[in-house]
Amino acid sequence: xxxxxxxxxxxxxxxxxxxxxxxxxxxxxxxxxxxxxxxxxxxxxxxxxxxxxxxxxxxxxxxxxxxxxxxxxxxxxxxxxxxxxxxxxxxxxxxxxxxxxxxxxxxxxxxxxxxxxxxxxxxxxxxxxxxxxxxxxxxxxxxxxxxxxxxxxxxxxxxxxxxxxxxxxxxxxxxxxxxxxxxxxxxxxxxxxxxxxxxxxxxxxxxxxx
Amino acid sequence: xxxxxxxxxxxxxxxxxxxxxxxxxxxxxxxxxxxxxxxxxxxxxxxxxxxxxxxxxxxxxxxxxxxxxxxxxxxxxxxxxxxxxxxxxxxxxxxxxxxxxxxxxxxxxxxxxxxxxxxxxxxxxxxxxxxxxxxxxxxxxxxxxxxxxxxxxxxxxxxxxxxxxxxxxxxxxxxxxxxxxxxxxxxxxxxxxxxxxxxxxxxxxxxxxxxxxxxxxxxxxxxxxxxxxxxxxxxxxxxxxxxxxxxxxxxxxxxxxxxxxxxxxxxxxxxxxxxxxxxxxxxxxxxxxxxxxxxxxxx
Numbered sequence: 481x482x483x484x485x486x487x488x489x490x491x492x493x494x495x496x497x498x499x500x501x502x503x504x505x506x507x508x509x510x511x512x513x514x515x516x517x518x519x520x521x522x523x524x525x526x527x528x529x530x531x532x533x534x535x536x537x538x539x540x541x542x543x544x545x546x547x548x549x550x551x552x553x554x555x556x557x558x559x560x561x562x563x564x565x566x567x568x569x570x571x572x573x574x575x576x577x578x579x580x581x582x583x584x585x586x587x588x589x590x591x592x593x594x595x596x597x598x599x600x601x602x603x604x605x606x607x608x609x610x611x612x613x614x615x616x617x618x619x620x621x622x623x624x625x626x627x628x629x630x631x632x633x634x635x636x637x638x639x640x641x642x643x644x645x646x647x648x649x650x651x652x653x654x655x656x657x658x659x660x661x662x663x664x665x666x667x668x669x670x671x672x673x674x675x676x677x678x679x680x681x682x683x684x685x686x687x688x689x690x
Numbered sequence: 691x692x693x694x695x696x697x698x699x700x701x702x703x704x705x706x707x708x709x710x711x712x713x714x715x716x717x718x719x720x721x722x723x724x725x726x727x728x729x730x731x732x733x734x735x736x737x738x739x740x741x742x743x744x745x746x747x748x749x750x751x752x753x754x755x756x757x758x759x760x761x762x763x764x765x766x767x768x769x770x771x772x773x774x775x776x777x778x779x780x781x782x783x784x785x786x787x788x789x790x791x792x793x794x795x796x797x798x799x800x801x802x803x804x805x806x807x808x809x810x811x812x813x814x815x816x817x818x819x820x821x822x823x824x825x826x827x828x829x830x831x832x833x834x835x836x837x838x839x840x841x842x843x844x845x846x847x848x849x850x851x852x853x854x855x856x857x858x859x860x861x862x863x864x865x866x867x868x869x870x871x872x873x874x875x876x877x878x879x880x881x882x883x884x885x886x887x888x889x890x891x892x893x894x895x896x897x898x899x900x901x902x903x904x905x906x907x908x909x910x911x912x913x914x915x916x917x918x919x920x921x922x923x924x925x926x927x928x929x930x931x932x933x934x935x936x937x938x939x940x941x942x943x944x945x946x947x948x949x950x951x952x953x954x955x956x957x958x959x960x961x962x963x964x965x966x967x968x969x970x971x972x973x974x975x976x977x978x979x980x981x982x983x984x985x986x987x988x989x
Contacts, residue, residue, distance in 0.1 A: 516868075518989060519705035530704070535989050550791035551780040570780050572774025573713045574791055577845040582988025591773035648846055661692050662701045667919055667988045668692045669701035677705045686773060686802035 481652065482541075482560040483598060484625035484631050485609075486641070487534050490658035491619035492661055494519060494532030502536075505599060511684045512585045513689030514596040519677065520662050520669045534611075534620075537562065537583040537596035538644060538652035545575035545584060545595075553593070559624075560653060561600050566592045573590040580648045588684040598622070625653065692915060700973035701906060704988075705779040712984050714880035719977040720767040721866075722838055726860070726972065728760035729831040730868020731875075736828045738872065739821070750820060752811045754877045757827075761802060761834075790840030797837065804931040835864045848983035849916035851905075859902060863972055866941070870965035877962055892961075893949030896968060903975070909965050917987065923982040934978045941972025 569592035599609035613618035623632040661668040735753035736861040839856035869891040913919035925935040941957035
């Protein structure tokens with residue numbers, strides 16, 4: 481079994497329900513996100529459009545975070561999920577430097593690395609990840625990519641699928657349908673002061689560490 | 691390159707709560723800088739002791755002490771950078787051998803042990819024991835110097851850091867600071883021929899390192915769009931351009947010129963200035979190279 485995740489960007493409407501569900505389910509602290517939805521605006525007025533791209537850990541088959549972790553805090557589960565043991569993590573931030581997707585953060589409350597685990601605790605009991613349950617348009621498809629009869633496998637077969645930064649050789653198990661460079665490549669869009677919807681995001685100070 | 695689609699798309703990120711950019715900051719710069727000195731004095735000291743055994747014997751204890759001090763500064767900053775510093779022992783209990791961090795931690799622990807044995811041997815005036823341990827120290831200092839390049843290479847998100855280049859830069863940083871430190875440690879007591887040798891090591895290290903940085907600066911952007919985007923931070927108008935050039939000037943350009951003048955004129959009075967310039971400048975060079983890839987948004 482190899483669990484994978486697919487987001488159909490044609491369906492996503494940027495409601496951020498997945499973000500909130502993830503925060504609640506995993507008790508993600510303020511100023512940290514396991515999953516976030518990126519908005520990119522395109523075109524010039526009046527011919528404009530907005531794209532929405534949920535970003536989370538890609539659970540790579542060749543995960544750089546797992547490789548660089550000095551204490552195996554980041555490790556593979558049998559179902560392909562890249563999980564994290566927060567009790568073992570020493571907070572070296574090597575995984576943050578290694579992840580090409582910016583998916584790992586330092587939890588300001590535990591001072592350890594953290595990230596999306598595809599809700600491994602829910603999956604182990606037969607439940608779907610909380611973001612999948614919360615999505616009002618079923619844009620999130622989760623399942624076994626090694627099972628050709630699974631919904632995700634059929635989706636992959638029938639759609640034009642992309643992954644983020646395939647050139648990194650990480651073999652992500654997180655796929656996007658309907659995504660283009662603007663959604664998936666950080667260099668394909670500008671980041672300008674004053675263009676953010678929320679400009680004054682406060683990052684919590686780490687407790688008992690730098 | 692994909693940035694060239696922006697004029698057509700006018701794509702602007704309007705919401706992305708990106709993670710804080712600088713994860714490894716000045717503490718890691720201190721780590722790399724101190725390690726360069728700690729291993730560099732071993733490499734260059736070994737050369738001096740082999741070539742001028744009698745005339746440089748007075749440096750045997752200073753070399754060990756300098757190495758112990760700077761390796762411990764390196765270790766102190768390594769531990770300080772951990773968000774869970776009191777769990778650093780996990781590396782020894784739960785080692786993960788694919789990680790350059792783990793491999794480096796174990797080897798540097800071995801090096802520290804050997805350095806203390808060298809100090810003990812010198813204290814007890816057992817010269818042959820000291821010399822035997824010195825060989826072992828050199829062998830261990832090689833991977834200790836190189837493993838940070840391994841960590842940078844394993845940082846898959848940072849395209850700028852490539853193993854072959856970083857490996858050579860780490861060795862050159864060690865020989866640069868090693869020769870500079872020993873020039874200062876032996877001030878007033880080193881004979882001219884030893885000074886000349888140290889000056890040549892310093893000059894060649896500085897010039898070679900400068901050439902590699904310039905190679906990256908000029909040709910790097912031609913190969914990869916991520917590298918081009920990262921290097922824009924040190925090119926004209928980039929927010930780290932000034933620090934980059936100040937670092938290059940102090941670490942490499944000034945020492946190269948001073949060494950050249952000194953060797954050609956057989957006058958070694960200006961070498962301490964070259965040494966101080968190299969040691970101080972290297973901190974800036976390392977810092978800039980550490981920070982700029984972290985400025986690039988990953989999402």
